[in-house]
Amino acid sequence: MTSPYVELHCHSNYSFLEGASHPEDLVARARDLEMPALAITDRNGLYGAVKFFSAAQRAGIKPIIGTVLTVDDGTTPPKDRVDYDRWGERLLLLAEDKVGYSNLCRLISMAQMPNAKGMARLPADELVGHSGHLVALVADPKDRLPFYQEVFGRERVYLELHDHLGPSDRGRNQVLLDLATEHHAPLVITNEVFYATQDGHRLHDVITAIRHRTTLDEAYRYLHGNTEHALKSGRELRQVFSRYPAAVVEEGMRNAGEIAGRCQFSFDLVGARFPGFPVNAGETPFSFLYRLCQEAVREKYRPVTPEVAARLQKELGVIDKTGFSEFFLINWDLMRFAKARGIPGQGRGSAADSIVAYLLGITRVDPIEHNLLFERFLHEEMTTTPDIDIDFSSEHREQVIQYIYEKYGPERTGMVCNVVTYRQRSAIREVGKALGFKEDVIDNLAKSASAWNPESPQTIAQAAGYEKVAPGQPWQQLFDLSTQILGFPRHLSIHVGGMLVTGEPLIDIVPVERATMPGRMVVQFNKDDVEELGLIKMDMLGLRMLSVVAEALDLIEADTGTRPDLDALDLKDPEVYDLCQQADTIGVFQIESRAQMQTLPRSRPETFNDLVVEVAIIRPGPIQGDAVHPYLRRKQGKEPVMYIHPRLKPILEETLGVVLYQEQILKISMECASFSSAEADRFRRAMSSHRSHELMEAIRARFLEGCLQNEIPHGVAEEIFTKLAAFAEFGFTKSHAAAFARTCYETAWLKLHHAPALYAGLLNNQPMGFYHPHVLVEDAKHHGVKILPVDINKSYVRCSVEDGALRLGFNYVHGVGDKALEAIEEAQMKGPVTSLEDFCRRVRLTSTSRNGLTRAQVQNLILAGAFDAIDPNRRQLVWRFTERAEDWQRPPMLEEPSEDVALPLMSHRQRVATDYRLLSLSTTDHIIHFYRPQFAQMRVIDSKTLRQRIRDGARVRVGGLVITRQSPSTGKNFKFFTLADEFGHVDVILRPPIYLRYRQVANLEPILIMDGTLQKQDGVQSVLVDHIEAAPSLPEEDVFPTSRNYR
């Protein structure tokens, strides 16, 4: 009995824009065809290998890992990527075992590293030395066959026959047959697969057109002539090959099976995962970790209670059993480095569930006090590495990454890749273009994309305003193909903060490529792959709010001489909670968005745990899953707090009986169904990931059975299960919310007690947060913070705190870039500036800003008020500057003093307009202040009166500068705008018909007047709008700051 046919040449969609099926779909098709094994052979990469491998294992199919390598054919490679795709020779390589796999990784890396992205190629002679334990398939060896035979060994080089019923296939294969005879080379049959089933050919055509950046019509000559590149069974292929000599077919089919039998590689890289962490003689990593924890626990817990001691003992036990001591030490070491350098950093995510992480200084939330569950982070049966995500201040993150590189060596360190996939908009844009839709139609469609999540091509056409178009074939095709391409890999980028650190050299474990940043390497596995393989990944994320907090602390220290110790905050300051309840949270981490501000007066956080809930709950998931309202009703006392079963009370008490956290799922399953921690974790994962029906049924049965044994009635158990399943879709880790809530508390505390420093920090770290700087500045003013203009002697490059006031930095003057800032700083170092001339003589005035200051930059400084303290007449200074700048660049000589022209001072109104034009904010009055007389005539109610004096349900006319425009996906096509005036904000709601009617004016006009009905409830107010108009323009030419728009 000959071995059954196995497909050895198979591209998944990880051959970017070449393969038209997900690895999982190829595996499913192979299983349907009863193939015992299947190879994945993506172009110059193993991007899809891990996903393919586990899918195949799950399906009971033996996975074979390979690649199609581009080998230099000696000609000059074309510069354009499109032509490049057809250049060079293709060499298909399959890994026989671990050694072959390492060689595969090395060869791919060698092809990738010296070359630009997407243009990998390997000079043929570099195959030498890395060719062992690999099987090579060649379909077009030109005259290199003897060379390949020498490099890989005669028995390992096969001539690859494939026949796709194309007009020239028979002829091409005849050449190979002749070659085989001449060189005694064995034959193998493959089908050079690009999609799982024949209907995949359409998508393949589309991605081919996309790859060539053109339409299907134009890409015609690059498209396959038919649909034969699908996975085929041995029987189907025998039919195709019926026109070949029987002996050839027998040999080709048999060899495919035999090669598959020879390839035995399996991903087992756990042994390679730890880079090793050096400890003193006589210590093991565990004993060292144990000692560190024992020392820290006495510092952080006074006294150490039995609960703390028991928890620590339990965690250390699990860490020892799972063998993760080194992993904790690596992270401890990293935090130690950051601390020594004054780099703010803190763990987020499930790591905050661990007391060990807390004791090692990785996280900052006490898991005992906040009742965090270790099992969510790590349990005894865990094979994947636990996630430790650490936020560092954005500008310092690079230093931390560099430290890891140096500590573990570049050969063992690489950035984890991120595969950018098609999302709805990009899918519509690119598929639409390939299908030949017109540019403006595609644009319309893509912009209204959120509207066509559901069903039909009609919806799409309508969403783009084409309801009159008969929804014919092109729309259907666009809809079908855009849907099919969703989630397809498009290209590679670097994962934001993931670093892979390995025990063995990286290049033996995974192919590496050049990253955009010089000297950086990115690996071909993404974070899921790395986790799946149990390798060590360090996640270092940049969090601007940490930069803000650090800078605020520096500014406080510089201004007052003392630095607040945020670690010492007891998290119980009633004023902080009062601020939250008032929704006075602009600038406060995580709770400053409009959605947050609209719930805070209802949820009324009174304790740190309430704040944790707030962070966890106001996100699209819970809002859509309708978990928000039950909690709010209970918090407001409008609904009794009830528990489905008494056993749930201790678990759900903290969230008033509502399931909010992933930790609660674990606890409930452990408490009600007696699951072990490992079972509970599987239960959570099964529920929260893409769930198959069978899997859900299985865990449901298991859960119900467990409940029954604990004497929980069947009906109640079912109800609990349904609740958990409904929640699991958007579950949030409590520990993550707690880590963020701590920063939230700290920023709220800073806003209360050190507002100027917090605002300065926020202004210096833009872009970040929810609001534009001009909104932050207005908020600062409302809190009594004095805003001082730029001053040539008092400002720094960045905004600063000066005797309790906020001094704008030169960084806020338009057109003043880094080089100019350096020049200004240098000029300042020569002592106080006494005049404009004095300043100009200290700098070089140039035509470009490359090494000095341009005239335009100096003018902007003058007009922004930088010289007001020396001479408040800005106009006159500008005039003098234009007249004399030349002279001031030469040594002072006896010269005719030129005459000054007397120009009037700028009016206050003009100064404000200049502020907006040159700083995008106002240091004094808000722009609406000047609109007030007209507004009053038009009976526009200001935000303060609206808040204090107008009742729910009243007809109102409001007006202001639009600061945010939101169309959230959860909002069912409602638009949410925020208007700002000199007293505060007014939130308005635009129902879909109103928005449609006034779309033009609503989107384009900076200052709007709106009529509608005031809605006031529980201290939250908004205006339901029914009419919109633009504010009448004023004679001045104002430049308005733009709004921030969110979807």
Add this chain to the structure above:
Amino acid sequence: MTELLAPPRPVRVRLDGEGLPTHLESAAGWQPVTRVLNRWRIDCDWWRSPVSREYWRLLIDDDLALECYCNRATSEWFVERVYD
């Protein structure tokens, strides 16, 4: 030299049990197919007007080479090209 027939001329064909053409009908009656010189399959233009054909280059009666195709949707046969 070849002659391209535009539009292609419909033709009746006899097939064997495996679907291979054995005879073509001409004005002179049924002619035997002596050899299949080549065959290929076309499936394209799905986004405008789909074409799905099985092409055959046949040697007829040891004398004349023809390019025929079978429309896969309708099973109708056409002669598209005649080789001199």
